[in-house]
Amino acid sequence: MNKSFFVIPLSFIAHLLIINSTLYVLTPDTYLNIYSILYYNLSWFFITYALDFYPTARREHFNINLKNFFTLFLLFGLIYFSSFVFLAPYPYSAHYLVQVFLTICLLLTVFRILFYWSRNIIRRKQYVSTRTVVIGRDKNLKKIRRIFDIPEYGYRYMGYFDNSSSSSPTYLGTIENSYNYIFENNVEEVYCLASRLSKDEIRHLMNIADNSLKKIKIIPDNKELFSRAMSIELYDSVPVLNLRASPLDLEYANLIKRIFDIFFSLAVIVFVLSWLIPVVFILMKLDSKGPLFFKQKRHGVNKNTFWCYKFRSMAKNEDSDTKMATKGDMRITKLGSILRKTSIDELPQFFNVLIGDMSIVGPRPHMEVHTKQYETSVDKYLVRHFLKPGITGLAQVKGYRGEIIHKSDIVNRVRYDIFYMEKWSILFDIQIIVRTVTNIFVADKKAY
Structure with missing residues (x-):
């Protein structure tokens, strides 16, 4: 009998015990009826089944499963909080219900840590090998x-x-x-x-x-020929090697990323751009002549062209579609210098995210002329076009933003973009966003 035969059912039962006992103790009114019990338990079953959350791969460890774990929390959280809309009203505050959900997440995480810790001890001692x-x-x-x-x-x-x-x-x-x-x-x-x-x-x-x-x-x-991004797919009984696999090849992963993009971009548009656009408009009229927004054709996913929007940071010039901003660039206005150093000039791209041309995180979109230049001179450059371009990206937070001075700048940018594509997770996106915001308050040598 397979040594992993009991691992899946025991883990599944342990997780359900944690969820059910926590709800029973902390929010009995949300739990003590047959509809609620079925709702929470069946939801957990279908989500874990859809995510293939209980694999028996011997080489799996806590860090590998972490991405799946946070995805599970996100989806189950949506199910959990939606229950208070579809089921009967309850006498608990929203703040308390959030605390209950976080308690469930914490207990599940502790159990998962203990599970891998005890399994590793057993294997090191070769009790089971x-x-x-x-x-x-x-x-x-x-x-x-x-x-x-x-x-x-x-x-x-x-x-x-x-x-x-x-x-x-x-x-x-x-x-x-x-x-x-x-x-x-x-x-x-x-x-x-x-x-x-x-x-x-x-x-x-x-x-x-x-x-x-x-x-x-x-x-x-x-x-x-094999690479770290390779996966094997079965076409009937024929094995086919996919040499450029990405987590975003999965429909549910794209759906999660798109939902995150919509909610995040809506929040920025409503709570930031709604008042920032009038302020920038007034300051721009006082600073220089020209429109509030600058739009430019750039290449997106699959090299499709779209209009990318920014706050205008330069005086009107004929080189705007062919020449990147350089250090000490005379085209940049006084207000534009501030906007670029703080990355505020990029904020209108949240409209691009909302309509689906861009994502919050992804490879930065380049001008058409630069795509044509680099696709023939930089190895694997076009791989980055398998993804939607982003307002920020891994390459940007690693220091490869802005002007391309040396060939190593674009080579490393492509390398980080490909790494991001291969290792994507919603947690990875959040880490990059946090790092981007942090970088605003740190002097970036290439922020000009």
Whole structure:
């Protein structure tokens, strides 16, 4: 029986016990009827199922699951607070209900921490471990050995088989020797390096596995093409490698990001731009001639063109669509200098976010002329156009904003944009937003 057989149901039951007991103790009026009980428990079931929140992957750890955990909190929070609209009114204040929800989140987090902590102890002591061998030896052997050698993953690496003899202490013999060894030593998982095995050898090992409750895993000959962003998709029974996978390829992830963008941009438009636009308009009329807003065609997702809006920070000039602002740029007005240093000039782009051309966080959109320049001169430049452009981004908070002085500036910008695409999470977006706001109060050398 799979050692992980009871992990999912036990974790699921523990989480439901925490939720139900907290609601029963702290807000009994919201809980003590059959409709409320079904509402909270079924909601948890469907959300965790949709997020695939209870996987049994051996290599999963707390940090990897953290993104899913906060997404779960966000979605369950929406369900939780909407219950006070759809179900009967309750005698609790909004402030108290928020405290109750945060208590549930805290208890679930503590349980999750204890779960991974105790699991890691068990695996380090090898009370529960998976006996593993590798058949074949190529460049991937060292890479997979690093995984097996991490105690928290619970592998017990026995050694490898290959038809080329070796003096390595982990060399166990030829491929033919492996057949008996697997049974005699109760090996549970067999990893086969496809580059070193013939078709008949792989088929023979598959037959052994299918008839003996052994797990066999094939590591394909990667031709050095694999990357950290790669994923494998099944088209019927055909495995297809997606070399540029992103969490935002998932529909629910895009939906969460879009909902966040709408609510955040609406808040900024209502509570900030509603009074800031008239103030900037008056100051701009006193400072220089020209319109309040500056609009420019820029490339967005899939290289689609859209109008990007900013507060005008320069005097009217013929180079505005071809030349970036430079240090000491004579085109920048006095008011424009203040707007640019504080990034206030970018705030009208929240209208772009609201209508869907941009996101709060993402790669900064470039002028059309610069896209044409960099797509042929900078490796992987166009990868950043798989995402909606953002008002701010990881590259910007890492210091790669504004003028491109050296080629390394645009190369590093692209590198950070791709990293963001591969590692996106709603928590990551919030961290970048907080860092952006913090940077406003710190002198940025490129804020001109």
